[in-house]
Amino acid sequence: MPDIRTRFAPSPTGDPHVGNIRTALFTWLFARRHGGKFILRIEDTDQAREVEGSVDAIKESLRWLGLDWDEGPEVGGEYGPYFQSERLDHYQSAAEQLIDSGHAFRFEDERGSALKFAMPNDGSTVVSDVIRGKVEFDNSLIDDFVILKSDGFPTYHLASVVDDHFMRISHVIRGEGWLSSAPRHVLLYDAFGWDPPGFVHVPDILASGGGKLSKRHGAVSVNEYRQLGYLPHALVNFLALLGWSYDDKTELFTSEELIESFSLERVSKSGAIFNLEKLDWMNGHYIRESGDAELTDALLDYWCRYPATELPPEPDRSILLQVVPLIRERLKTLADAAERVPFFFNDDFDYEPDQLIQRKMDGAGTLRALSEAVKVVEAIEPFDGATLESKLRSLVDELDIKVGQLLGTLRVATSGLKVSPPLFESLEILGRERVVRDLNRAIHKLDSTPQ
Ligand code: GLU
Numbered sequence: 308m309p310d311i312r313t314r315f316a317p318s319p320t321g322d323p324h325v326g327n328i329r330t331a332l333f334t335w336l337f338a339r340r341h342g343g344k345f346i347l348r349i350e351d352t353d354q355a356r357e358v359e360g361s362v363d364a365i366k367e368s369l370r371w372l373g374l375d376w377d378e379g380p381e382v383g384g385e386y387g388p389y390f391q392s393e394r395l396d397h398y399q400s401a402a403e404q405l406i407d408s409g410h411a412f413r414f415e416d417e418r419g420s421a422l423k424f425a426m427p428n429d430g431s432t433v434v435s436d437v438i439r440g441k442v443e444f445d446n447s448l449i450d451d452f453v454i455l456k457s458d459g460f461p462t463y464h465l466a467s468v469v470d471d472h473f474m475r476i477s478h479v480i481r482g483e484g485w486l487s488s489a490p491r492h493v494l495l496y497d498a499f500g501w502d503p504p505g506f507v508h509v510p511d512i513l514a515s516g517g518g519k520l521s522k523r524h525g526a527v528s529v530n531e532y533r534q535l536g537y538l539p540h541a542l543v544n545f546l547a548l549l550g551w552s553y554d555d556k557t558e559l560f561t562s563e564e565l566i567e568s569f570s571l572e573r574v575s576k577s578g579a580i581f582n583l584e585k586l587d588w589m590n591g592h593y594i595r596e597s598g599d600a601e602l603t604d605a606l607l608d609y610w611c612r613y614p615a616t617e618l619p620p621e622p623d624r625s626i627l628l629q630v631v632p633l634i635r636e637r638l639k640t641l642a643d644a645a646e647r648v649p650f651f652f653n654d655d656f657d658y659e660p661d662q663l664i665q666r667k668m669d670g671a672g673t674l675r676a677l678s679e680a681v682k683v684v685e686a687i688e689p690f691d692g693a694t695l696e697s698k699l700r701s702l703v704d705e706l707d708i709k710v711g712q713l714l715g716t717l718r719v720a721t722s723g724l725k726v727s728p729p730l731f732e733s734l735e736i737l738g739r740e741r742v743v744r745d746l747n748r749a750i751h752k753l754d755s756t757p758q
Pocket of ligand 1: 315316317318350480481482485582
């Protein structure tokens with residue numbers, strides 16, 4: 308094999324779609340698998356479609372997923388520049404070359420003179436695709452096509468062929484939607500007298516109900532998934548299996564395992580279905596697999612980027628580190644955490660006094676339970692989850708009420724929530740002083756409520 312050099316060549320037209328990033332992932336994996344180079348090239352020749360901020364969004368998405376590029380914006384490289392808008396002279400001289408050799412001709416459109424590639428009238432053009440084999444196109448069905456517009460900018464066809472050649476790209480890996488453009492590219496390579504790269508058209512991503520995955524199906528950009536609280540590796544693992552499989556059964560791969568096992572031969576020809584439940588399952592898996600410190604930092608980073616209204620601007624790391632083991636099992640996404648933990652950082656939550664009164668209890672019974680619980684909590688030694696559990700369970704017996712009744716009241720009093728992380732461990736983290744204060748507040752609330 309020649310030196311492997313692959314490229315991801317997005318147009319800066321918005322937040323990158325997961326489908327494009329899945330293609331970038333395959334492209335990156337193939338380069339890494341073979342010790343090759345992964346190049347990022349920004350295809351910004353259609354300035355009318357350009358959306359401000361897209362280049363940053365593209366770089367940020369790749370970076371977040373760990374898809375590092377060896378050449379391209381920021382890192383440079385010997386075949387730059389890596390923005391097509393800075394390479395116009397390359398396209399113009401290539402176009403001149405095609406005019407001289409009779410493969411292109413000038414024509415006048417409304418806006419001035421442009422250049423078209425002259426398609427052969429008959430015969431066929433064969434595209435050799437690594438996944439799809441030889442695909443034959445009838446030349447008579449393809450019109451002469453524009454290569455250089457009247458504004459001096461190239462079209463996609465000319466620019467991508469010229470760049471792929473001069474950037475020494477060995478494999479052009481892109482979405483299957485580009486297969487129909489490939490015969491034009493093969494003819495351009497022929498006309499220039501250049502060897503074409505390997506072509507690899509990877510399958511589309513489909514929504515579970517059929518059709519290409521699009522905005523009407525929900526989140527489609529990598530940034531949206533990031534905001535929804537997915538871990539980068541969960542998304543990488545999930546995207547890797549959209550259209551590729553190792554053995555049709557293994558689902559969980561580390562990044563190193565993906566690099567080791569990735570091969571184009573096992574990329575499928577048919578569309579891959581985006582199954583959100585599977586992504587949720589994977590995300591839950593990787594959340595459960597992550598260590599306390601790792602998950603704590605992931606949550607802090609997440610809240611720093613997407614502040615949660617329930618939480619203080621900078622939640623205390625040492626508290627969160629203790630809380631994480633209590634919530635990890637239940638989290639599907641990082642976003643799920645914010646609603647479960649605010650009371651660890653703030654005691655200014657509020658609730659209606661009625662919420663303290665559990666089923667089949669009354670105000671007087673609840674008051675009594677709270678007052679007795681305060682005494683237990685004040686005296687308990689050591690102040691830890693296990694001791695709290697045993698002492699409070701004995702209190703339940705003394706009061707002759709149900710465990711759920713006492714715990715329900717304590718839960719509301721200390722968290723303001725009906726459902727919260729395991730109570731005894733939570734109380735241990737809150738500490739004696741805070742718990743006593745919360746319980747006294749609850750007593751006061753109930754006391755001042757007319758019964
Ligand atoms: N700029 C094209 C896109 O945005 C690149 C297609 C290709 O990889 O050749 O998808």
